[in-house]
Amino acid sequence: xxxxxxxxxxxxxxxxxxxxxxxxxxxxxxxxxxxxxxxxxxxxxxxxxxxxxxxxxxxxxxxxxxxxxxxxxxxxxxxxxxxxxxxxxxxxxxxxxxxxxxxxxxxxxxxxxxxxxxxxxxxxxxxxxxxxxx
Amino acid sequence: xxxxxxxxxxxxxxxxxxxxxxxxxxxxxxxxxxxxxxxxxxxxxxxxxxxxxxxxxxxxxxxxxxxxxxxxxxxxxxxxxxxxxxxxxxxxxxxxxxxxxxxxxxxxxxxxxxxxxxxxxxxxxxxxxxxxxxxxxxxxxxxxxxxxxxxxxxxxxxxxxxxxxxxxxxxxxxxxxxxxxxxxxxxxxxxxxxxxxxxxxxxxxxxxxxxxxxxxxxxxxxxxxxxxxxxxxxxxxxxxxxxxxxxxxxxxxxxxxxxxxxxxxxxxxxxxxxxxxxxxxxxxxxxxxxxxxxxxxxxxxxxxxxxxxxxxxxxxxxxxxxxxxxxxxxxxxxxxxxxxxxxxxxxxxxxxxxxxxxxxxxxxxxxxxxxxxxxxxxxxxxxxxxxxxxxxxxxxxxxxxxx
Numbered sequence: 033x034x035x036x037x038x039x040x041x042x043x044x045x046x047x048x049x050x051x052x053x054x055x056x057x058x059x060x061x062x063x064x065x066x067x068x069x070x071x072x073x074x075x076x077x078x079x080x081x082x083x084x085x086x087x088x089x090x091x092x093x094x095x096x097x098x099x100x101x102x103x104x105x106x107x108x109x110x111x112x113x114x115x116x117x118x119x120x121x122x123x124x125x126x127x128x129x130x131x132x133x134x135x136x137x138x139x140x141x142x143x144x145x146x147x148x149x150x151x152x153x154x155x156x157x158x159x160x161x162x163x164x165x166x
Numbered sequence: 167x168x169x170x171x172x173x174x175x176x177x178x179x180x181x182x183x184x185x186x187x188x189x190x191x192x193x194x195x196x197x198x199x200x201x202x203x204x205x206x207x208x209x210x211x212x213x214x215x216x217x218x219x220x221x222x223x224x225x226x227x228x229x230x231x232x233x234x235x236x237x238x239x240x241x242x243x244x245x246x247x248x249x250x251x252x253x254x255x256x257x258x259x260x261x262x263x264x265x266x267x268x269x270x271x272x273x274x275x276x277x278x279x280x281x282x283x284x285x286x287x288x289x290x291x292x293x294x295x296x297x298x299x300x301x302x303x304x305x306x307x308x309x310x311x312x313x314x315x316x317x318x319x320x321x322x323x324x325x326x327x328x329x330x331x332x333x334x335x336x337x338x339x340x341x342x343x344x345x346x347x348x349x350x351x352x353x354x355x356x357x358x359x360x361x362x363x364x365x366x367x368x369x370x371x372x373x374x375x376x377x378x379x380x381x382x383x384x385x386x387x388x389x390x391x392x393x394x395x396x397x398x399x400x401x402x403x404x405x406x407x408x409x410x411x412x413x414x415x416x417x418x419x420x421x422x423x424x425x426x427x428x429x430x431x432x433x434x435x436x437x438x439x440x441x442x443x444x445x446x447x448x449x450x451x452x453x454x455x456x457x458x459x460x461x462x463x464x465x466x467x468x469x470x471x472x473x474x475x476x477x478x479x480x481x482x483x484x485x486x487x488x489x490x491x492x493x494x495x496x497x498x499x500x501x502x503x504x505x506x507x508x509x510x511x512x513x514x515x516x517x518x519x520x521x522x523x524x525x526x527x528x529x530x531x532x533x534x535x536x537x538x539x540x541x542x543x544x545x546x547x548x549x550x551x552x553x554x555x556x557x558x559x560x561x562x563x564x565x566x567x568x569x
Contacts, residue, residue, distance in 0.1 A: 063481055102520060109485065
């Protein structure tokens with residue numbers, strides 16, 4: 033009964049969110065990701081509202097949710113797709129080319145935080161490269 | 167679904183003792199599907215499941231009440247062997263002596279004055295000897311031993327502290343943990359509630375560590391590390407004790423000459439394991455607190471605090487690190503604000519600090535005492551207390567951060 037309603041709802045949500053996301057993309061320039069704190073600051077809203085908006089944009093496919101790992105055991109921070117959490121990730125695959133070929137890090141959801149990346153440009157991001165490499 | 171078994175290992179001086187033991191206990195409780203399952207461990211070892219170097223010649227493996235709740239194409243017997251394998255990996259004949267040594271090692275950090283107030287703490291040459299006497303005296307008084315560990319966490323132990331922001335307090339969850347129970351290789355040791363809505367649980371987190379001995383043999387040991395989980399309204403702290411990772415220290419603890427540590431203990435792994443054992447879903451464990459602002463405030467207090475290195479974010483695209491060179495040969499390392507002022511200003515101008523190394527020069531009213539060395543990982547909500555402290559400083563500083 034509800035299934036035929038799904039696509040118009042999705043289409044409408046996408047139409048409503050798109051201009052806002054375009055403005056966001058322009059505002060962010062070459063930034064790699066956006067998190068709820070920054071989105072809340074940019075729009076003058078609270079953190080819960082920001083999270084809801086970013087999640088809505090992710091749901092309609094404009095943004096994609098990734099996990100930012102900033103652990104001190106890695107030479108730098110990197111983004112991890114949700115499906116690769118808790119699995120060993122090679123540091124060289126995350127772009128740290130000076131690292132040992134076999135050096136890996138397992139990223140737990142407890143030691144990372146969700147951020148959002150542009151879903152359209154996702155094919156070019158390190159996170160997708162990581163997903164392919166792993 | 168998993169198979170579960172109660173498995174006991176008994177170490178005998180000789181085979182005559184084995185016979186006496188078997189007569190004393192009888193075979194009744196030691197049955198698996200009607201068949202007695204008392205086997206020398208060496209026999210199980212030959213099945214290819216067990217590493218040989220875990221065994222002594224007169225050890226017996228006793229299996230009791232095996233339940234196979236999972237259908238396995240390899241059959242019930244395989245499940246039982248998997249259980250035995252798991253249990254053997256978690257057992258060493260000298261595990262009791264090792265546990266005593268480790269407890270003594272932690273307790274020795276309380277200092278000679280404190281040890282002297284404890285039973286057995288005034289006899290012995292080194293701090294470790296005195297602490298070992300204390301641990302032996304407290305063999306049947308675990309509560310006092312655990313209280314000493316709590317005391318150590320308050321301000322004496324070198325430790326890593328992880329702080330998480332919670333939407334809903336975990337105090338009642340921690341208060342309901344079953345003391346004495348082991349879950350996912352974490353044993354809940356003791357619980358304290360210093361004030362309302364503030365619960366502290368002391369746990370022993372078991373990790374497998376491999377060491378290279380002087381004979382070039384890699385040996386596995388199960389090491390239990392004290393970890394404290396602390397819940398307050400809207401905050402959760404996990405405090406993991408850090409161990410000096412020098413072969414000399416470990417040789418002393420294991421009673422065997424070690425030339426290399428092949429699997430170091432990692433504080434983040436202890437943190438994850440301890441939180442995983444609480445059974446609380448990841449989504450309810452909150453988020454890492456960002457202490458960037460506090461770290462910057464501390465570093466800016468250049469009259470009282472020296473900063474030697476710092477890593478900070480460059481927008482969201484990367485990071486940069488500044489550090490002063492090491493001193494050596496009797497010369498002290500120079501603080502950044504003295505010899506790298508431009509870079510220091512960049513560091514304290516950042517709103518996302520990934521790491522900074524600081525040294526407190528004078529007692530501060532935020533709880534830190536002169537001589538305390540800290541490495542703060544602000545974006546991870548992690549503080550590592552490096553230098554020996556003099557009681558209460560860790561708790562006082564954490565209380566300041568919580569405010």
